Amino acid sequence: MYDRQQILSELVQTASTKIVLLLMDGVGDVPGEKDKTPLQAARKPNLDRVARESDLGQTIPVMHGVTPGSGPGHLALFGYDPVKYQIGRGILEALGSDVDVGEKDVVARANFATIQNNIVLDRRAGRPSTEESSKVVEKLSKAIQSIEDVKVSFYAGKEHRFVVKLTGEDLDDRLSDADPQKEGKPFVYTQALAPEAERTARIVNKLLDEIKRVLSDEPKMNCALMRGFSKYPNLPQFPAVYKLKAAAIATYPMYRGIARLVGMEIVQTGDTIKEEFETVKRAWNDYDFFYVHVKKTDSYGEDGNFEAKVHVIEEVDEALPILLDLQPDVLIVTGDHSTPTALKAHSWHPVPLMIHSKYARKGLSKAFDEFECARGTLGTIYAVDVMGLALAHALRLEKFGA
Amino acid sequence: MYDRQQILSELVQTASTKIVLLLMDGVGDVPGEKDKTPLQAARKPNLDRVARESDLGQTIPVMHGVTPGSGPGHLALFGYDPVKYQIGRGILEALGSDVDVGEKDVVARANFATIQNNIVLDRRAGRPSTEESSKVVEKLSKAIQSIEDVKVSFYAGKEHRFVVKLTGEDLDDRLSDADPQKEGKPFVYTQALAPEAERTARIVNKLLDEIKRVLSDEPKMNCALMRGFSKYPNLPQFPAVYKLKAAAIATYPMYRGIARLVGMEIVQTGDTIKEEFETVKRAWNDYDFFYVHVKKTDSYGEDGNFEAKVHVIEEVDEALPILLDLQPDVLIVTGDHSTPTALKAHSWHPVPLMIHSKYARKGLSKAFDEFECARGTLGTIYAVDVMGLALAHALRLEKFGA
Incomplete structure (x- = not known):
């Protein structure tokens, strides 16, 4: 057509x-x-x-x-x-949350989840209130500002949802979801879907580990899943x-x-x-x-x-x-x-x-x-x-x- | 679309x-x-x-x-x-008749027909029984094994139908039907639809003449029409x-x-x-x-x-x-x-x-x-x-x- x-x-x-x-x-x-x-x-x-x-x-x-x-x-x-x-879901979620997305950014839609012995027990961490989860987002913002030379920003969303923004040179959004999609499955890291995205994948995976470390004392919101990695589409x-x-x-x-x-x-x-x-x-x-x-x-x-x-x-x-x-x-x-x-x-x-x-x-x-x-x-x-x-x-x- | x-x-x-x-x-x-x-x-x-x-x-x-x-x-x-x-009709007919078709083959759907003074009187040769026509296919198989360096195989089908398979180097299936489509019209040869198919056309036309020669004593099934020349599609x-x-x-x-x-x-x-x-x-x-x-x-x-x-x-x-x-x-x-x-x-x-x-x-x-x-x-x-x-x-x- x-x-x-x-x-x-x-x-x-x-x-x-x-x-x-x-x-x-x-x-x-x-x-x-x-x-x-x-x-x-x-x-x-x-x-x-x-x-x-x-x-x-x-x-x-x-x-x-x-x-x-x-x-x-x-x-x-x-x-x-x-x-x-x-268009990736991350970009939609980010724009809808009034997150300013620039041309060098990669954004993702994130969920707080509950993990135990590396198994994702609840992909929505018991659906926390927006207020509760905002506090945990604030905690992340204080603890993690960058991974390698890439700036990391967190933005609270509704209930278990939040947005992650990476800002840096040569970031690539061709990344698989860091989300097992189903409960009872092991936690998964992102994978580069193109060779050019390998550096970004490494940074995201370091970030996922950092988040787990920072949230290790949280009863439910003790890890993050990330989906829909995306850059700003023109x-x-x-x-x-x-x-x-x-x-x-x-x-x-x-x-x-x-x-x-x-x-x-x-x-x-x-x-x-x-x-x-x-x-x-x-x-x-x-x-x-x-x-x-x-x-x-x-x-x-x-x-x-x-x-x-x-x-x-x-x-x-x-x-x-x-x-x-x-x-x-x-x-x-x-x-x-x-x-x-x-x-x-x-x-x-x-x-x-x-x-x-x-x-x-x-x-x-x-x-x-x-x-x-x-x-x-x-x-x-x-x-x-x-x-x-x-x-x-x-x-x-x-x-x-x- | x-x-x-x-x-x-x-x-x-x-x-x-x-x-x-x-x-x-x-x-x-x-x-x-x-x-x-x-x-x-x-x-x-x-x-x-x-x-x-x-x-x-x-x-x-x-x-x-x-x-x-x-x-x-x-x-x-x-x-x-x-x-x-x-996809050519020949290939469909061949596969349906359990004919093994390889990458170097060209197949065609053939009909026995009745011809007189070069006019096609009956495109289905009076609809012979499958048994009758199988015998004539056998006769062709015995009489014709190759044309130039191309191997020729015949496979019986239902009633007046059979399949012809050519096996050889550089065969091309861009050939017009060797079939007047209507009764009362003169017999037609195939024509190459691309320069690369000219050799295959010549071989097919020699084959059509050979078939007429071998079947000249048959009362009804005295010539063959061929349609849907085709190679194996992937x-x-x-x-x-x-x-x-x-x-x-x-x-x-x-x-x-x-x-x-x-x-x-x-x-x-x-x-x-x-x-x-x-x-x-x-x-x-x-x-x-x-x-x-x-x-x-x-x-x-x-x-x-x-x-x-x-x-x-x-x-x-x-x-x-x-x-x-x-x-x-x-x-x-x-x-x-x-x-x-x-x-x-x-x-x-x-x-x-x-x-x-x-x-x-x-x-x-x-x-x-x-x-x-x-x-x-x-x-x-x-x-x-x-x-x-x-x-x-x-x-x-x-x-x-x-």
């Missing part, structure tokens, strides 16, 4: 129209043992009313059958080919590519991180869905494009909590009039992937998509759910095509060819 | 799940002058019951509008890009790419041939559909993946025999409980292409697809036919994407990206 983003960037024109991308993380589901999906079970009069006035379809995030992580799921929706642009910048001043409204660091990576501005917001929508309202005059991230559809999908996922959808529905009252020229409601409660994990299933604008082929669909979307006017499309449709409905694309 | 098989191979993980790919050759059809397709006309309670618990969709074997041969139709379903991997091997121990169960040589080409193991089976399904049962513990080929939906499509095609579908339906009782984690029912009875030939029409697993978005579709599939949960996809979905439903793929 062509480089769709390149083609769009050549057709983009400015306009005064506004686009809202409401992303309900992991919203797609399967009926499983229930007879309905959460979208079908939820009472959602506003979403269903919008569906009757919208184009519906379903998206393939990466490729049929392929389950995306959050990075590729989001990048695709922002119009970035997720196979061309592959992505085409969303505002330049699409000529859109773009705001990101998200409650979780990871999603602010990916938005910052593509050049969106982060707008501070509260923790609830209603507060997020109120933030859109407050910033309405300052931006052309609003990416609004709802996290908990995914969280409850991963927990296998059907009722709670239904409830989050109902919460979105209830708050939706805040967005509708702003009369966005284009309102897109979709997810970055499916997270079926029956699977308790991200999945490969197509993702419901709804595009509301006055140019929609409205009238076919009766509700916003997986089945109406499967039979909607848009058909089954790749997620990377959504930005083109957003721009089109916003009358922000010139004609292709004469 | 990316090399999908490459992406899948990087995500594949092992599991204990089992996948059955039930391929009803040429099953797709069009209503034509009838009001229904054979799938709609058939009484098939089992297939329809499975459809209600499955994801349905339709596949494009190669490209919209493009009618595939059996080779590309199958390769695509096995996850091989059918444009990237183009394809990525299915078991290695997908980490699946794969069995092929097929009654016709051609389909065993293509399965062997991708590295599946051939399991001996009986001639009926029921016997094929019983073979799956017998081999159940020895493999992860079962490719089961039903030929006659295609044969009767090519004959334009609507009722007989309906009957084959009913026969599949009746035997289906043998497969269902094995409780495969994933059961896929589809075809490699459509063979509408109204066309009496392979066609470009999308092919019905059904994927049954406990992670299907069940509930939308009511039956397994072309129309329900066109409006199913999977949408219209390329056949090359089916393997990704098979692996996904079998929980055999890791997440892509973080």
